[in-house]
Amino acid sequence: MKRHLNCSVSSSEIWSSHLVLALGIPQLIINIISVIFNCAVIIIILSTKDLHKPIFILFCNLAFSDLLTSSSGFWIAMLFITNPESTIFGSKDILIAYAFYTVSILSTIYNLVSIGIERYLAVAGSLKLRYRVSRNQTLAAALINWALAFFLGCMPLVGWNCLHNQENLSALYSPFCVDYLIFITIPNCVVAFLLPLFTYLRIIVILRKQKFTLGACGQVNGTYKSAEVQVARTSIFIWLLALVSYAPFFAGVVFDAAHSLCPADLYPSVYVFRNCTAMLITMNSLGNPIVYTLQVKTLGNKLKFLKCPANNRIHVHAMGNF
DSSP, X not given: OBXXXXXXXXXXXXXXXXXXXXXXXXXXXXXXXXXXXXXXXXXHHHHOGGGOXXXXXXXXXXXXXXXXXXXXXXXXXXXXXXOTTXXXXXXXXXXXXXXXXXXXXXXXXXXXXHHHHHHHHHHHTTTOGGGOOOHHHHHHHHHHHHHHHHHHHTGGGGTOOOSSOOBTBOSSSTTSBHHHHHHHHHHHHHHHHHHHHHHHHHHHHHHHHHHHHHHHTTOOOHHHHHHHHHHHHHHHHHHHHHHHHHHHHHHHHHHHHHOOOOHHHHTTHHHHHHHHHHHHHHHHHHHHXXXXXXXXXXXXXXXXXXXOGGGOOOOOGGGGGO
């Protein structure tokens, strides 16, 4: 299907400078804050030998993914401010920026799933030690996540794009093709939403069974109840944050695939919605270090070290039992 071939609107008729600044400046600010938060997490984990555990390796890898998301988001926001029409009609620069943005988002999704699987194996490991994940296995998983993300995310750079071809051109994410967006979005949305949800529900079930087993033996205490509540809360935060961040983008891709409209028909409401979905994805990158690390007492105490150097002793061995 050929899209937008009958559109005669010139690029000079699309964006107003006031709207560009109103959308672009908040994007820049949110991306900068996200970069700072994720850099802090990366520095702390890499510089603290006690934090070189499988779960913290995944936290660090997630922070690297979110750092790339925020950095490429900042790049896209700068291109939007300096040349807003390129985000509608496409350009080589925006194609490269979108490709790196896609790589970072895919890596974030795969890391979220890896963290969920590691937490499940850690909980199962309290019953069967052979399920525990080693540091080498965690590093291998991180490398596989990045390899898969780069392979899928860089496809537009090696030919799967509509930069010089109007056929299947995306109206919202030009010069990406609609079929590429569908290929990337649908399976990865399933990965991002369903797998973590089922994984964390399974964790809660295991913790409840362990608590009831100990209760039957008269050995139950507040430890399992506290762990169950913490995992339940974290799983809800994970799922809601991913839902709020990626569902609007998914809706935008579906809308883009279902309608063949000219840019003038989409301005300004649909393009404003598109930019807002980008801010929500950045908010996910900002929220991940909060949900996954600041809720962990050990890393939270290490962050407080920046303010209180005298109180920098932490105990991370408890994380292996969580």
